[in-house]
Structures are given as structure tokens and as C-alpha cells.
Amino acid sequence: LENLLRAIVDSLTFPVGDFAVLNLIAATTNAFNGALLARRPTHYRHYTLVGILLLAATAGIAGGVSRDVILLKIPAALTNPWYLILSGLAAALALSIEFRSGQRFREGMFQFMTALSLPWFAAIGANAALEAQLPIMSALAIGAIGGTAGRYVVDLTSDVTPKQFVKGEWFVGTAVLTSAVYVVLYYAGWSIWPATLLAVGIGFAFRLVALLRAWEEPEPWEPAEARAGEPSRRPLGEAISEEFRPR
Amino acid sequence: LENLLRAIVDSLTFPVGDFAVLNLIAATTNAFNGALLARRPTHYRHYTLVGILLLAATAGIAGGVSRDVILLKIPAALTNPWYLILSGLAAALALSIEFRSGQRFREGMFQFMTALSLPWFAAIGANAALEAQLPIMSALAIGAIGGTAGRYVVDLTSDVTPKQFVKGEWFVGTAVLTSAVYVVLYYAGWSIWPATLLAVGIGFAFRLVALLRAWEEPEPWEPAEARAGEPSRRPLGEAISEEFRPR
Amino acid sequence: LENLLRAIVDSLTFPVGDFAVLNLIAATTNAFNGALLARRPTHYRHYTLVGILLLAATAGIAGGVSRDVILLKIPAALTNPWYLILSGLAAALALSIEFRSGQRFREGMFQFMTALSLPWFAAIGANAALEAQLPIMSALAIGAIGGTAGRYVVDLTSDVTPKQFVKGEWFVGTAVLTSAVYVVLYYAGWSIWPATLLAVGIGFAFRLVALLRAWEEPEPWEPAEARAGEPSRRPLGEAISEEFRPR
Numbered sequence: 226l227e228n229l230l231r232a233i234v235d236s237l238t239f240p241v242g243d244f245a246v247l248n249l250i251a252a253t254t255n256a257f258n259g260a261l262l263a264r265r266p267t268h269y270r271h272y273t274l275v276g277i278l279l280l281a282a283t284a285g286i287a288g289g290v291s292r293d294v295i296l297l298k299i300p301a302a303l304t305n306p307w308y309l310i311l312s313g314l315a316a317a318l319a320l321s322i323e324f325r326s327g328q329r330f331r332e333g334m335f336q337f338m339t340a341l342s343l344p345w346f347a348a349i350g351a352n353a354a355l356e357a358q359l360p361i362m363s364a365l366a367i368g369a370i371g372g373t374a375g376r377y378v379v380d381l382t383s384d385v386t387p388k389q390f391v392k393g394e395w396f397v398g399t400a401v402l403t404s405a406v407y408v409v410l411y412y413a414g415w416s417i418w419p420a421t422l423l424a425v426g427i428g429f430a431f432r433l434v435a436l437l438r439a440w441e442e443p444e445p446w447e448p449a450e451a452r453a454g455e456p457s458r459r460p461l462g463e464a465i466s467e468e469f470r471p472r
Numbered sequence: 473l474e475n476l477l478r479a480i481v482d483s484l485t486f487p488v489g490d491f492a493v494l495n496l497i498a499a500t501t502n503a504f505n506g507a508l509l510a511r512r513p514t515h516y517r518h519y520t521l522v523g524i525l526l527l528a529a530t531a532g533i534a535g536g537v538s539r540d541v542i543l544l545k546i547p548a549a550l551t552n553p554w555y556l557i558l559s560g561l562a563a564a565l566a567l568s569i570e571f572r573s574g575q576r577f578r579e580g581m582f583q584f585m586t587a588l589s590l591p592w593f594a595a596i597g598a599n600a601a602l603e604a605q606l607p608i609m610s611a612l613a614i615g616a617i618g619g620t621a622g623r624y625v626v627d628l629t630s631d632v633t634p635k636q637f638v639k640g641e642w643f644v645g646t647a648v649l650t651s652a653v654y655v656v657l658y659y660a661g662w663s664i665w666p667a668t669l670l671a672v673g674i675g676f677a678f679r680l681v682a683l684l685r686a687w688e689e690p691e692p693w694e695p696a697e698a699r700a701g702e703p704s705r706r707p708l709g710e711a712i713s714e715e716f717r718p719r
Numbered sequence: 720l721e722n723l724l725r726a727i728v729d730s731l732t733f734p735v736g737d738f739a740v741l742n743l744i745a746a747t748t749n750a751f752n753g754a755l756l757a758r759r760p761t762h763y764r765h766y767t768l769v770g771i772l773l774l775a776a777t778a779g780i781a782g783g784v785s786r787d788v789i790l791l792k793i794p795a796a797l798t799n800p801w802y803l804i805l806s807g808l809a810a811a812l813a814l815s816i817e818f819r820s821g822q823r824f825r826e827g828m829f830q831f832m833t834a835l836s837l838p839w840f841a842a843i844g845a846n847a848a849l850e851a852q853l854p855i856m857s858a859l860a861i862g863a864i865g866g867t868a869g870r871y872v873v874d875l876t877s878d879v880t881p882k883q884f885v886k887g888e889w890f891v892g893t894a895v896l897t898s899a900v901y902v903v904l905y906y907a908g909w910s911i912w913p914a915t916l917l918a919v920g921i922g923f924a925f926r927l928v929a930l931l932r933a934w935e936e937p938e939p940w941e942p943a944e945a946r947a948g949e950p951s952r953r954p955l956g957e958a959i960s961e962e963f964r965p966r
Contacts, residue, residue, distance in 0.1 A: 228659040236609065273690060274691070275645065294541060299542070299544055304610070306609035360798070382633070386878065391766060391770055444767050445771070
């Protein structure tokens with residue numbers, strides 16, 4: 226029992242460096258957003274309290290875990306117990322705020338918090354990729370993955386088309402822009418804190434303007450056959466022979 | 473050809489340690505369950521025989537592969553060919569039993585087998601996390617992932633809301649309880665076999681009682697707007713200006 | 720700024736070995752297919768241009784990233800920027816071809832390109848697994864994952880039952896066959912290029928014949944209760960007591 230208590234205390238006093246603090250803020254914000262998202266009418270699927278806590282914690286750590294696994298590190302969210310603890314608390318806080326507020330307030334808070342955590346995770350992801358000696362292209366990709374993977378998991382779980390791929394006020398665009406700014410500052414020799422703050426500031430401002438002005442990604446022309454149902458599945462041979470049949 | 477045959481024989485005589493035996497039992501049970509699950513009316517999506525074998529094998533190894541990838545090990549399910557062989561055989565067995573039995577028997581067998589493999593994978597996951605020097609919080613998380621990741625994959629594939637997040641007779645709760653018991657025993661100095669058996673026994677008993685008594689996770693209050701359709705997407709600017717408009 | 724430019728130039732002149740060239744061809748083909756797939760009426764979900772580029776790039780690299788993460792390597796698609804660059808270009812090309820062609824031509828091109836990239840990724844996956852000293856069973860599994868993971872991601876994202884599990888003219892079967900041929904050639908001492916070309920040739924031919932002749936995986940008997948709606952959820956205890964009640 227003494228061993229158990231000592232292990233608990235030791236793990237809670239885990240030393241936190243700069244990177245961990247940035248990461249914890251982003252994960253907590255993302256978990257908060259995840260809980261609000263799971264409760265939106267578009268996403269709510271009769272989730273239980275346990276389910277919402279789990280989904281929020283998953284949203285909180287998914288970006289960081291994906292990033293770390295790809296970079297072959299044991300995920301920070303698992304070596305440091307505070308990620309899961311703070312994510313759980315953030316989810317509980319989100320539920321309690323949701324209970325006491327109107328829909329409009331919730332929507333505004335959700336949009337504001339997402340606008341904050343999105344560039345935050347993107348900057349951290351870009352930094353992690355550059356530190357791992359990956360090329361710039363990958364810094365942008367890992368910034369985008371870090372910033373938006375949590376949303377992907379929640380959308381898939383809730384059977385909603387993931388926001389990355391549909392109109393979303395430049396959701397992924399914001400992550401890529403933030404990562405790009407971070408890359409430029411990194412190569413200009415800035416250190417991690419000021420570079421992160423400036424990149425996040427720019428990404429955050431862009432996101433807010435995109436939300437206020439309803440900037441959207443362009444949609445291509447409608448496919449001729451879309452929504453007309455699946456084309457009947459025919460053997461390729463039949464289709465080809467028909468193609469060459471005289472008309 | 474001689475090289476090929478020797479490679480096959482060598483790989484089949486892979487030495488199995490304690491950990492591998494535990495793991496193989498859990499994976500085989502999970503594959504068996506996966507095949508039954510894929511055939512349930514709720515999940516069946518005109519899967520082919522090949523599809524059911526694949527989905528069952530995936531369900532069998534998903535928990536262990538997720539756990540190993542997160543802990544930066546080459547997944548045991550790929551270094552040891554018996555995982556895939558036994559998973560395939562278990563899926564075939566499940567199909568053949570399903571063919572010859574009534575729905576009620578199948579349901580009971582499915583629930584019983586799940587109640588067994590769930591805590592089994594949880595205990596193994598918790599042990600692996602502790603052996604990797606991760607904090608207790610992560611042992612609980614990896615226990616939950618190991619025990620329930622297979623179900624998540626099958627549910628997502630079948631377009632069903634994953635059981636982790638909806639009412640499920642404390643599905644994840646059972647995994648966390650088992651992991652917690654394992655953690656306590658681990659710090660009390662128990663060795664792997666007795667600790668696993670006791671933790672699994674407690675988890676299994678809890679699960680059976682939860683099933684028999686229909687214990688369910690609490691659902692929070694219904695969101696006011698749920699099922700009322702998606703709120704119309706308006707630019708944030710419009711919503712804000714409306715908010716501040718005199719009424 | 721000079722540093723930034725030098726970093727960009729350096730990363731673009733990344734030295735490409737045999738393995739990288741094979742891999743780049745496969746990834747580019749898969750991204751091309753991914754863009755066409757995202758535009759098919761069955762899969763189109765009002766994706767934006769950004770969304771289609773992202774989904775195509777994901778389809779292009781998903782197989783390789785999954786394979787590399789499982790084998791504990793930093794994904795080639797992230798150490799070499801050409802994967803993402805060529806995937807993006809392939810997606811743009813696919814969109815422009817789609818715009819100018821009829822549906823039948825697109826379908827044929829899609830089927831042809833898939834028939835090519837599927838065995839290609841499978842052979843590379845099998846080779847990577849064998850080089851990592853994994854057993855033959857895992858070479859088949861990783862060949863199948865490499866060849867079909869991209870499709871899984873696109874199908875899940877588009878809310879379509881993943882092709883792996885339903886009738887698909889031996890989609891996974893083609894990947895496993897190709898991997899098996901590669902394994903035999905590998906143990907016969909063939910080197911990577913000829914072994915890949917022969918295995919891919921056989922897989923490609925098999926796939927084309929399967930498409931032309933409409934060979935399909937067998938579907939098992941229909942489950943008695945399928946489509947009859949979910950069985951009402953009753954506590955296991957109630958079901959059991961009913962089971963033993965005299966009739």
C-alpha cells in the first residue's frame with residue numbers, strides 16, 4: 226500500500242517542462258471543447274456521463290497521441306498523468322457550464338475555445354516535427370494532425386462527416402497557417418515560447434475573422450451523378466464491352 | 473522452397489512466454505466475439521465470409537496492437553503468427569456455432585465471452601503499462617484501450633455508435649475496475665499470474681452482475697435542442713450582433 | 720530566411736532509394752484514386768476542394784504510415800516531402816480529369832488505377848515485414864494493411880461500409896495473393912525489384928480478371944434476424960430466467 230501511495234504521489238509531481246505546459250493547456254482546452262461538442266444536437270447520440278468524459282478525454286489527447294506515435298515517442302499524455310486528470314476536470318466543467326447556460330452562449334464559447342486550441346496544437350505539432358528533423362512539409366502535416374485529430378475522432382464516433390473535409394471556416398487552413406508561421410519563426414531563430422505565442426496569435430486572429438466573416442473553403446462543382454444513388458455495380462467486362470458496342 | 477518451409481516451421485514454433493499465453497487467450501476470445509458481433513442484426517452489413525474473418529481478426533488484435541504501438545513495441549500480434557491463426561480459427565468456430573444455434577443461445581454466449589475477454593485484456597494492458605514505467609492513470613487508460621479497442625473498430629465499421637460512449641452495462645467501467653485491481657495487486661508485490669487471475673475474476677464477476685441486474689451508466693439531462701436538427705449555421709458575427717441587439 | 724530556403728531545398732533533394740521510388744509510385748496512385756473515390760456519388764459528402772486534397776493525400780499515405788508505425792519506423796511519407804507533394808498533385812490531376820470526362824471513363828480509370836496500386840502497396844508491405852524479421856503470417860497481414868488502409872479511411876470518413884468487409888471482387892484477396900507471391904519469391908532469393916514486379920504483375924492480372932468476371936467473395940447465410948431491427952435490450956438475467964422457465 227505504501228508503494229502504491231508513493232507511486233501515485235511520484236506520478237503527480239511529474240516535472241513539467243515548457244513543452245509539457247503548452248501541451249497540457251492545449252489538451253485541456255480540447256477536452257473542454259470535446260465535451261461541448263459531444264453534447265451538441267448534431268453530435269449527441271445518447272452518450273452517458275461516462276461516455277462524455279471518455280470522448281472528451283480522447284478529444285483532448287488524440288492530437289498529441291497521434292503526433293507522438295508518428296514521431297515514435299511514448300505519448301506525453303500517457304507519461305504525464307495530468308493530461309488525463311485535467312481533461313476529465315475540463316469535461317466536467319464543460320458539462321456544468323452547459324447545464325447552466327443558453328445555447329447561444331454555449332455556441333459562442335465553443336467557437337472561441339476551438340479557435341484557441343486549434344492553433345495551439347498546430348504550433349506544438351509543427352515544433353515537434355521540426356525538432357525531430359522532419360522536412361517543412363511534414364511540420365505542416367503534423368501541425369494539421371495535432372490540431373484537428375481530436376475533432377476527427379469525435380465526428381467519426383458521432384457519425385458526422387468530419388469537419389476537416391467539408392465547409393468549416395478554414396478549419397484545417399487555420400492549422401496549416403499557424404504551422405507555416407511557426408516554421409518561418411523557427412528558421413528565423415526564435416525560441417519556443419515567443420514563436421508559439423506569435424504563431425498562435427496569428428492563427429487565432431485568422432480563425433476569428435473567418436468565423437465572423439463566414440469565410441469558407443470552396444466546394445467544387447457538384448458531381449453529375451451525386452445523390453442520384455449508387456451506380457449499379459456491373460462487372461467491368463460488361464461495361465467495357467458496352468463501351469465498344471456500336472450505337 | 474526449403475528456406476520458405478523452414479521459415480514457416482520456425483515461426484510456428486515461436487517460443488511463448490507467460491505474457492504471450494495470456495495475450496493469445498484474450499485475442500482468440502475477442503476474435504470469437506468479433507465474429508458473433510459482426511453477425512448480429514445490429515451490426516451485420518452484408519459482410520462476406522472473408523470480411524467476417526478479417527473483422528474478427530481485427531477485433532482480436534486491435535486492443536493489443538493499439539497498446540503495443542502506444543508503448544513503442546512491435547505488436548506481439550505480428551511477431552507471433554499464432555495470434556492471427558487462432559483468431560481466424562476462432563472466427564470460423566463462431567460462425568459454425570452461430571449456424572447451429574438459436575438467437576438466445578448466441579446472445580448468452582456472446583455476453584459471457586465478452587464478459588471474459590474484457591477484463592482479461594484490461595489486466596494485460598494495465599500490466600504492460602506498469603512494466604513500461606507509466607503512471608497509474610495510464611495503466612487504467614491502457615487497460616481500457618486494450619479491453620475495448622476491438623469493439624470500437626467493429627462498431628465504427630458497422631456504423632453503430634461505439635458501445636464505449638452509450639449505455640453498456642459499465643463496459644468501460646469493467647475494464648477500468650479490473651485495471652485498478654491489477655494496479656493495487658501489482659504494487660502489493662503480486663506476480664503476474666495470480667494478479668491477473670484475481671483481477672480478471674473480480675472484473676468478470678462485476679460484469680456478470682451488471683449484465684444480470686442491468687446496471688447502466690447514467691445518462692445526463694437531454695440537451696434542450698437534441699434531435700431538433702442541426703442549428704442553422706450562421707456566421708459568428710451575425711450571432712454576436714444579434715446577441716447585442718436591443719430586444 | 721536563408722536557413723528556411725536552405726531547409727526547403729535540402730528537403731526537396733532528399734535522396735531516394737529503390738524502396739522510396741516504389742513507395743512514391745504507390746502513394747501517388749493511391750492519392751489519385753482517393754480523389755476520384757471522394758467524388759463518386761457513393762462517397763461524395765459535399766467535400767470542399769481542401770477536403771478532397773486532404774482526403775486524397777490521406778488515402779495516399781495511410782497504408783504506408785500504418786505499416787511504418789506498426790514496424791516502429793518514422794513514416795517514410797513524413798521524412799520525405801515528395802509523398803505529400805506528389806499526392807497533392809495527383810489529387811489535383813484527378814479532379815481535372817474528372818471534370819472533363821464522362822462517368823464511364825472515370826469508373827474504368829478508377830478501377831484500373833486501383834487494380835495497380837493495390838498489389839503495389841501489398842508487395843511493399845510484405846517486403847517491409849520480411850525485412851523486419853516478422854513471420855510470414857504478418858507479411859500477409861501487413862501487405863493487406865498497406866494495400867487497403869487508405870480505402871478504409873476514405874470509406875469510414877464517407878460513412879460507407881468499408882470495402883474490405885463486403886463484396887469487392889476479392890479486394891483484400893488480391894492484396895493477400897500478391898503478398899503471398901512476394902513471400903515465395905523472397906525466400907527463393909529474388910531481389911526487391913524483380914520480386915516486386917512479378918508479384919504485382921500477378922496481383923494486377925488477378926484483380927483485372929476478378930473485375931471482368933465479377934468474381935466476388937461468398938456471403939454467408941443471412942442471419943435470421945437481420946434487418947429485423949435491434950433485438951430489444953433486456954437484462955441478461957431476465958433472458959436467462961425466461962430460458963429456464965417451463966413452457
